[in-house]
Amino acid sequence: MSDHSSRRKVAALLRGDQGKRKIEAARMKNNVRYYRIAGITIRVESDIPFAAGTFDPKFRAFEADGPGEDTVEIRHRFSLPPLDRKRLGRELYRRPPWAVFDLGDSWLYLGVTSASDSEGLHKVALFSKDYARGTIYHPDDSAFRRGNSQALTFFPTDQILVAQLLASRDACYLHSSGVSFKGRGLLFMGHSEAGKSTMVKMLKGRAEILCDDRMIIRKGPDGFLVHGTWSHGEIPDVSSSSAPLAGIFFLRKSGENRFVPMTKKQDVASGLLSCLIKPHVTAGWWENMLGLVEDIGRRVPCHELLFDRSGRIVDVLNDFVTVLPSPAVGRGGENRSAA
Numbered sequence: 001m002s003d004h005s006s007r008r009k010v011a012a013l014l015r016g017d018q019g020k021r022k023i024e025a026a027r028m029k030n031n032v033r034y035y036r037i038a039g040i041t042i043r044v045e046s047d048i049p050f051a052a053g054t055f056d057p058k059f060r061a062f063e064a065d066g067p068g069e070d071t072v073e074i075r076h077r078f079s080l081p082p083l084d085r086k087r088l089g090r091e092l093y094r095r096p097p098w099a100v101f102d103l104g105d106s107w108l109y110l111g112v113t114s115a116s117d118s119e120g121l122h123k124v125a126l127f128s129k130d131y132a133r134g135t136i137y138h139p140d141d142s143a144f145r146r147g148n149s150q151a152l153t154f155f156p157t158d159q160i161l162v163a164q165l166l167a168s169r170d171a172c173y174l175h176s177s178g179v180s181f182k183g184r185g186l187l188f189m190g191h192s193e194a195g196k197s198t199m200v201k202m203l204k205g206r207a208e209i210l211c212d213d214r215m216i217i218r219k220g221p222d223g224f225l226v227h228g229t230w231s232h233g234e235i236p237d238v239s240s241s242s243a244p245l246a247g248i249f250f251l252r253k254s255g256e257n258r259f260v261p262m263t264k265k266q267d268v269a270s271g272l273l274s275c276l277i278k279p280h281v282t283a284g285w286w287e288n289m290l291g292l293v294e295d296i297g298r299r300v301p302c303h304e305l306l307f308d309r310s311g312r313i314v315d316v317l318n319d320f321v322t323v324l325p326s327p328a329v330g331r332g333g334e335n336r337s338a339a
Contacts, residue, residue: 034064035152036240038216038227040165041068044152046076046144053147058230062240072165074134074153078141080124083110093280097122097156100280105129107280109160125153131164157231159214163279167288171218173277177233178215178226179207184321185226185243187215188305189275190251195307197234199251202311206318209237214277217245217296224300246324248272248296249305257313259303259320268297 030049035042041064088108093100101108111123124137136153138144143154151158163173176189177196181203188199200212210228212235218225228239249259250271262268272293279285307313 034066034068035059035062036064036068037062037162037229038166038169038171038218038242039068039070040169041071042152042161043067043071043073044076045073047078048076048141048144051145051147054144055147055149055152056230058232058236058238059152061228061238062230070169072132072134074136074161076144076154077135077137078144080121080137080139083121083124098160098280107131109280123155125160127161127164130168131161134161159231159277160279162216162229163277164285166216166218167285169218170288170292171216172289172292173229174215174217174272175213175275175277176215177212178210178228179203180210180226180239180241180243181207181317182321183243184246184324185210186246186317186321187217187226187248188251189248189271191275195251195253198309199307199313200235200237202309202314203317204235204237206314208239208241209235210239210241210243212237218242219292219295224296245300246321248300248302250303252304252306253308254306255308257307257310257316259305259316262302262304265294265297268302269293271302272296 031046033044033050033055035044088110089101089103091099091101094112096112096114099110099112101110106129107127109123109125109127110121111125113120113122122139125134126137127134134153138154143149150156153161159173166173174187174189175191175196176187177200178185178187179200180186186207188196190196197212200209203209210226211230211232213233214229214231216227216229218227222244224245225242226245227242230238232238248268250262262271273289276289276293305313
């Protein structure tokens with residue numbers, strides 16, 4: 001073979017490699033997105049290119065440029081896989097909208113509309129045991145192309161994924177609202193109608209709103225941090241920011257405005273456990289959560305917060321954060337009040 005012929009073949013190979021790289025770069029640009037929440041990067045890949053409006057605008061605050069130190073992956077596919085119902089593994093849970101099976105090395109979620117096997121599937125999801133890898137199968141691409149999804153998973157919420165990921169990272173997902181007030185994280189605990197959104201409304205303009213409905217507590221080397229999430233309620237303001245967790249307040253509507261330290265550990269633990277957002281739970285999940293809740297109750301000041309709608313509670317909270325040492329609870333000190 002002549003040198004000229006060899007050079008032409010090498011050039012052709014190089015052009016082919018360059019073409020493949022361009023195709024892969026285009027695919028990465030159009031079919032892959034990254035989002036970061038509480039230090040976890042979620043890589044979202046789709047067989048169909050994303051559009052500007054695929055996800056709700058709230059996710060813009062959580063967009064990331066690429067992988068992080070802790071990256072998990074989910075992929076969207078747009079046809080349901082064939083399933084042999086006799087070989088689905090051990091069924092662990094069945095309550096619409098999900099039936100959950102243990103396949104040994106992975107979890108299988110079947111989207112069901114009733115407790116009966118006779119109903120057709122509307123979604124299938126396969127997750128690795130640690131939920132770090134997941135493939136979500138849709139019956140078609142209609143919901144994807146319709147866009148404005150409220151969840152990266154295209155489930156009603158992302159709690160199936162996020163709550164599982166947090167459990168193995170010294171973190172939990174809670175029914176609560178939260179703000180960063182003068183650099184201190186304040187968490188307001190309660191279920192529907194407790195006043196979570198009301199607290200956020202009164203603090204708007206005085207504090208950075210993190211989320212009004214669901215928040216994350218994560219333990220770090222210097223103490224606990226509170227992280228914003230995209231799972232908002234009435235108030236659409238969300239933030240990916242975090243702050244050292246300075247206080248947890250269990251809400252109680254009242255005719256006065258003050259907070260009362262909670263002195264019994266069992267009351268703190270009971271309150272936190274009642275507000276935990278639970279995915280499909282296992283013994284390991286509960287073991288992680290019980291240890292974490294105990295640690296939070298021991299290290300973070302917890303209070304009952306009595307408030308009315310006058311807004312005067314904002315001055316009470318301002319006084320609370322003003323007298324805190326700097327940094328607030330960042331050193332992981334014990335909460336001596338919960339004895």
